[in-house]
Amino acid sequence: MASPRELLDAALSRAVNLGNTSEIIDQDVLRRIDYVCRCISNRAGVRLLMSCMLAKMHKPEVDPRKPYTEIGGTDSFSGRTYDEQHLAEFISANRLPCNSTTAFLTPALRNRDAVLTTNTILVGRPRQVYSDTLLILDDVVSERVTAEQVLVETLRILVLVRDEKQERMKTLVAALHHGADALPLASEHIVTLLRQHLACRRSSRLPVLIVTAAYQAAAKHLGEKPMPLRGHLAADEQTGASGDVEICLTNDERVCTIYEMKSKRVTHDDIDRAIQKIMKRTTRIDNYVFITTDMIDDDAAEYAAAMYQETSGTEIAILDCIGFVRHFLHMFHRLRIQFLDAYQSLVLAEPDSAVNQPLKEAFLSLRHAAESDE
DNA sequence: GGGACAAAAGCATCTTTCGT
DNA sequence: ACGAAAGATGCTTTTGTCCC
Numbered sequence: 356m357a358s359p360r361e362l363l364d365a366a367l368s369r370a371v372n373l374g375n376t377s378e379i380i381d382q383d384v385l386r387r388i389d390y391v392c393r394c395i396s397n398r399a400g401v402r403l404l405m406s407c408m409l410a411k412m413h414k415p416e417v418d419p420r421k422p423y424t425e426i427g428g429t430d431s432f433s434g435r436t437y438d439e440q441h442l443a444e445f446i447s448a449n450r451l452p453c454n455s456t457t458a459f460l461t462p463a464l465r466n467r468d469a470v471l472t473t474n475t476i477l478v479g480r481p482r483q484v485y486s487d488t489l490l491i492l493d494d495v496v497s498e499r500v501t502a503e504q505v506l507v508e509t510l511r512i513l514v515l516v517r518d519e520k521q522e523r524m525k526t527l528v529a530a531l532h533h534g535a536d537a538l539p540l541a542s543e544h545i546v547t548l549l550r551q552h553l554a555c556r557r558s559s560r561l562p563v564l565i566v567t568a569a570y571q572a573a574a575k576h577l578g579e580k581p582m583p584l585r586g587h588l589a590a591d592e593q594t595g596a597s598g599d600v601e602i603c604l605t606n607d608e609r610v611c612t613i614y615e616m617k618s619k620r621v622t623h624d625d626i627d628r629a630i631q632k633i634m635k636r637t638t639r640i641d642n643y644v645f646i647t648t649d650m651i652d653d654d655a656a657e658y659a660a661a662m663y664q665e666t667s668g669t670e671i672a673i674l675d676c677i678g679f680v681r682h683f684l685h686m687f688h689r690l691r692i693q694f695l696d697a698y699q700s701l702v703l704a705e706p707d708s709a710v711n712q713p714l715k716e717a718f719l720s721l722r723h724a725a726e727s728d729e
Numbered sequence: 730g731g732g733a734c735a736a737a738a739g740c741a742t743c744t745t746t747c748g749t
Numbered sequence: 750a751c752g753a754a755a756g757a758t759g760c761t762t763t764t765g766t767c768c769c
Contacts, residue, residue, distance in 0.1 A: 731768105731769090732767105732768090732769085733766105733767090733768085733769100734752085734765105734766090734767085734768105735764105735765090735766085735767100736763105736765085736766100737762100737763090737764085737765105738761100738762090738763090738769105739760105739761105740759105740760090740761105741756085741759090741760085742757105742758090742759085742760100743756105743758080743759095744755100744756080744757075745754100745755085745756070745757085745759090746753100746754085746755075746756085747752105747753085747754080747755090748751105748752095748753085748754100749750100749751090749752090749753105749759105
């Protein structure tokens with residue numbers, strides 16, 4: 356009996372060998388799998404599909420529509436366990452374009468105890484991801500396709516998507532190196548570049564990367580360095596962090612400065628919450644800085660400033676994101692390209708769930724345009 | 730422009746199974 | 750029968766998008 360990992364590896368090599376041609380003949384089935392695999396806005400379906408197919412291949416007696424042990428009977432199984440124990444590692448090892456965590460905790464798929472039939476209503480967007488996924492499960496039960504065929508086809512498309520992305524990125528990065536002998540960008544050009552990048556959709560992770568890149572570039576000069584970043588959507592309390600970026604002294608793990616990013620206007624409530632976080636900490640924070648991409652409210656700024664006394668020595672400030680970068684770039688003018696390179700590395704290294712593919716490509720295109728525009 | 734809903738994230742706890 | 754280990758499931762918060 357092959358282990359789940361062996362089954363996955365075998366399916367992957369078959370998928371790679373197939374290349375651009377599918378081995379599934381039924382066009383309806385093919386179209387459904389293709390849609391679920393390529394749906395960018397919801398990556399839960401493809402992972403549900405892989406978990407159920409893997410379970411079916413591993414234990415042929417199970418019903419792929421029953422990935423919840425709560426359903427009972429001998430043909431139900433824990434889809435989440437297959438997902439987390441076997442798929443997670445496989446996905447990250449092969450850098451497949453999937454979410455980093457299980458599909459079974461997403462709202463539509465958690466806390467369920469019923470068979471996933473084509474009549475099941477799963478509430479989520481887009482609807483077609485769920486309806487098509489359920490149809491595919493049914494296709495397997497009705498033996499229109501085998502579980503292995505579905506898994507192989509899924510992997511085939513995921514590999515194609517992965518390679519297409521990689522190729523585009525390579526081209527863009529190569530274009531940048533091409534113009535590397537040109538005059539380096541001026542600080543104000545970099546400000547404009549970042550302003551354009553921040554104006555893109557789904558850019559909410561970028562301010563975190565901007566501040567981190569600044570500290571990375573200037574770490575030696577400042578004697579301070581940023582702590583490793585946490586997940587974009589991870590609640591601060593769960594990860595044990597007090598803010599989005601934490602700065603500590605180079606020779607000391609003690610956090611001394613905290614940055615908290617806000618896409619909206621900073622309110623009194625935000626400041627009060629910050630104070631609670633500061634008070635809870637065992638070590639003192641010197642500086643707590645809000646970085647906002649919205650307007651700065653004069654009242655809020657005054658309120659924040661008044662907290663220096665209240666917290667007995669922690670200064671709270673509100674800065675706007677572009678203002679922060681501009682100040683930094685002019686102050687450390689000679690480090691501006693190091694900063695830009697650090698920012699680029701951070702942007703490209705973020706998982707797609709935090710900085711999506713178009714946003715990564717947008718930065719490379721914008722930088723290329725700016726540098727060849729000199 | 731604001732409100733509502735859904736997606737994503739990681740951890741804690743409860744349950745079951747297995748071995749002694 | 751009891752304790753340990755493995756397995757399964759639920760919770761909560763922040764952020765983004767859609768729709769009115």
